[in-house]
Amino acid sequence: MLGDDLLHKPILTEREKRSYLRDTLGISILQTTAAANHYSGRSGISVTPELDLVLFEAIGRRENTRPSLISSARAIEAYRNYDQGGFSNIIDETEHYSNLKGSNKFSTTRVGIVAGCPHYGDGYIQKWAALAGESVEIALDERGNRTKGMNQDFGSFGNQILWGMRENEVLQAVLRFGRDSGGAIVYVHTAALPQWVERSKIVDRSQIQPWSDGMVDILQTIRKLDGDEWRTNDIADQIDLSGTQTNTNLNTLHDLGYLCKRTVGRGEMWSDKNLAEISTYGYVRFNDAAPVTG
Known part of the structure; x- marks a missing residue:
């Protein structure tokens, strides 16, 4: 009734x-x-x-x-x-x-x-709480700031509405x-x-890495280079990165399986291994994780 x-x-x-x-x-x-x-x-x-x-x-x-x-x-x-x-x-x-x-x-x-x-905002939670005869407010953290994200807290009754929403x-x-x-x-x-x-x-979050502007420049430069192999300086000389920065980015591409590397004297020679399959926006390192709750 x-x-x-x-x-x-x-x-x-x-x-x-x-x-x-x-x-x-x-x-x-x-x-x-x-x-x-x-x-x-x-x-x-x-x-x-x-x-x-x-x-x-x-x-x-x-x-x-x-x-x-x-x-x-x-x-x-x-x-x-x-x-x-x-x-x-x-x-x-x-x-x-x-x-x-x-x-x-x-x-x-x-x-x-x-x-x-x-x-839908605090007002949504407060409205439904009021209809149930309850008053709710968002809790503050130890610094006096609103709780945010997964730590957002409206109290025991308000949280039931939050979780439903x-x-x-x-x-x-x-x-x-x-x-x-x-x-x-x-x-x-x-x-x-x-x-x-x-x-x-x-x-x-740390495993999601967009390509930096420097990496984009490196990839564009590699596609324009003649020959099957290139030294680090062949690339660094054409972009606004130091040899060390260029080498770091090239090693990233090597670790991800896009470039081959061989040592010649005190430097490295780089060649295409799988650049045709390179991703557009960046790279993600996925974990092998067992299912859990919470």
Whole structure:
């Protein structure tokens, strides 16, 4: 009856829910950041296309396919504005959080990305708390600043609303992929998942490296050089980098498998090993990580 309190009791245990995601739905979740990445509303200004496109391209190469993407409308716009042609080359279909309800757009998609999480602001949380007869305020940290990101804290009642708005919506986005019972691998570029959800943490921020301007200059110079081998100074003399800086970048390309190197006297000779396959935006070092929760 109207006015009566409803008692919510979960049917499945957390272990059973994990088993359902993994074994019944065939969903494998790979987490690629320890940050919340609030990519909607006013927080949309925190979108980092110069890093995210490096990750998206690396995911596509790792899975040998163009993944589809779910994010905020503002984030998707930022990615397109950063590099319209490049974004279309590495991402298949896109959809934003606000347009997911009832959607089967990605029902047969086997590789997906969920980038960032929704956050509708303090007012949203306070409004729903007020409707329940509760007053909530965001907690402050030890320096008197607002708690942020995954440390954001609205108190025990307010956090239930926060997690419903954020963590639960991210999980719903994950479940858009592979809905035909064929399963999916979903890369989640936010830490905002319910605690019970099993995920493999395969990347942190330090492992996502966009190409520097110096590296871009080196790659452009190499493509113009004559001959099959080059000395470090053959490249350094044509760009605004020292020989040491140039050598450091060339060693990075060697370590990543794009160049061959041999020592001649006190210097190195460089040659093409796999430059035709070099990524556009940078590189990512993925971890082999076992699934964990929380």
